[in-house]
Amino acid sequence: MRNKILLPFFLLALLCAACKEKNVEPATSTETNQWIYDQMKYWYYWNDHITANPDLTQSPEDFFESLLYRYDAGTRPDGDRFSWIQESADELKASLSGETKTTGMQYKLFYYPSGSTNVIGVVLYVAPGSSASDAGFRRGDIFSSVGGTKLTGDNYRQLLNAGGALSYTISKFDVDDVLKETTVKRKVAPVVLQENPVFFDTTYTYDAHKIGYVVYHQFIPSPNGSSGKEYDQKLDDIFAKFKAAQVNALVLDLRYNPGGYVSSAINLASLITKGTTNDVFYYKEYNPQVTETNRKKYGDSYFYDKFVSKSQNISSSLQKLIVLTSSRTASASELLINGLKPFMDVTIIGEKTVGKNVGSVTITDSDGKIKWGMQPIVSKSLNSLKQSDYATGFVPNTTIGEGIILYPYGSPKDPLLGEALFEITGTHVTRMAHHTRILSEKGEEIESTIEKKAGGSNMFFDR
Incomplete structure (x- = not known):
């Protein structure tokens, strides 16, 4: 069975078989660490930096950390910013599905x-x-x-x-x-709680401009435990409405989207793209060992995914695509932007994105003896032109923050949406209140709970 990959804003994720309830003795720390080591030596993107003589006496969390080729601005600018491990594999898998x-x-x-x-x-x-x-x-x-x-x-x-x-x-x-x-x-x-990531949608008409707007919080095809594609289908239904309305501009709000499943990124991209099913959405670059093994098993098709046919695709009428971003926009969100760029202009409004051009896999023990689950980086992602130059994030065409005073989704008073509507229509459909700008300048942002969702800016997975 082909392994899958999870992207954190560009994390490729391997979903291993779900652990079944079995009457097995839990693994010792040493056994757990040996399992971690064996999986990492094969899958980890930087496996050539893993020591040949690891200290198996550490706690699993410390042991996992000791294997990583961690990012350092001075000595390891190409290093790992995103791999993580979790004590409960079940909780890890649930969180990646929005539960x-x-x-x-x-x-x-x-x-x-x-x-x-x-x-x-x-x-x-x-x-x-x-x-x-x-x-x-x-x-x-x-x-x-x-x-x-x-x-x-x-x-x-x-x-x-x-x-x-x-x-x-x-x-x-x-x-x-x-x-x-x-x-x-x-x-x-x-x-x-199971969170539905397809959060809000509406349309606007300003003279000849017919604009679709959709807020998408995470790339998840379905609720945890479901084998269906309920959330992908909800996006399909929204784009069917957009197509019937013949929208000629789309505003895609990904400002709080830390990533998710590649399959959902492909689904959304295929609703928008001017490319065809013969066109590659993205390529996956692995370490030499994974590359050799899977090329023999599956051929070159293992290393890329193409767009898929969607009857709800709006490209025939679409003239303008704008993506709203923030410093929390990552992984599969960035994968989407990068994958669409060779086929159409993508205008970005908001803040610079996280910069996750790598993917992870969800690794769990199918026998249930190892209770831990891990999400190591296993690949680098590139678009059809083999471009992957956003490791420091996508810089917006127009930089603007939302500030402290927030408006309901869909309100043109929202600074990012308002700027997008201006970019499309050439006219400020509403003006941001003076106090909104002043108050935005008085606050110093610390952090956000978005960073803690499913491991932070680490989600880019496939199923």
Whole structure:
């Protein structure tokens, strides 16, 4: 059976057979480490840097780390930024399919005002049916205290990662643009949740411009445990509507998309591309050992994937493609951009992307004795022109951040969407409020929960 690859924003991922419930004795640390070593010596992209005499007495996590050819700006600029290991293989596989224990609320954190130690959280989006949604959280909400304690640079990690139910105190800007805490408190608790990545879509008509807009949070074909393609089908249905409306411009919002399955990237690319099913979407470059083994087994076709035929493809009417990005856009999202570039112009608006032009595989033990799962980098990805020059990220055609004041998805007041509509129509359909720009300049961003989804900017996998 052909191994599959997972891309983190460009991670190729090998999905091994699911572990079955068996009455087997768990492996010792030494046995686990030997299994890690054997898999890494074969699959790891930089396997020529793995020692021949590893220390098998370490913990599995430390042992895995000791094998990696880690990135260093000075000594290893070509090194690994993305491989990771997880103690539960089942949890790893579930998270890669969008199933995690979560409140359903993704947010980013700021020092506000800049230069202070005060920390605020700004809600990016909320999964429907989640605890956060039930509590009333919406995109753009701001919180400044957790459990009655104000967030600071010293305590925010401890407070936000305390686990269990947490109570958030909401803050709002007054008429003078001063952020003040309200008396509103919202309590949420993490539960196991399957997140639907196809989050929002709509169309706009401005004179002769018919514009499709879709928000896509992760490249996932279906819910965890499903053998279908429910989420891919939802995208197909959206593009069928776009085709019926004869949209001549598309705005693809990937600003919070850390990557996912290559199969879903191929599906989406095939809905957009002006290429054909004879055209290569991307090539995969492995270490010499994997290359030799699989060329003998499968031939050259193992090392590339082509576009597929989609009746919902909108290329016949499409004149403009704009992708919205942020510093969290990675892996399969970048794979999509790189794979489309040889066939059409791709305009990028937002912030520079992560820069993941490599892919990983999900490796688990099919016998169930080894409970760990790992996601090592195993390949480098290139488009049909053999280009892979985005290791430091794609630089936007127009650089713009979304700031602290967030608007609902689909609102032209959103700075990134507003700029995209201007790029398409040549007219500012709405003007960003003055206070939005001023407040955006006053905050210093720290981090985002998007970075923690399925290992951070590490998702680029196939199935």
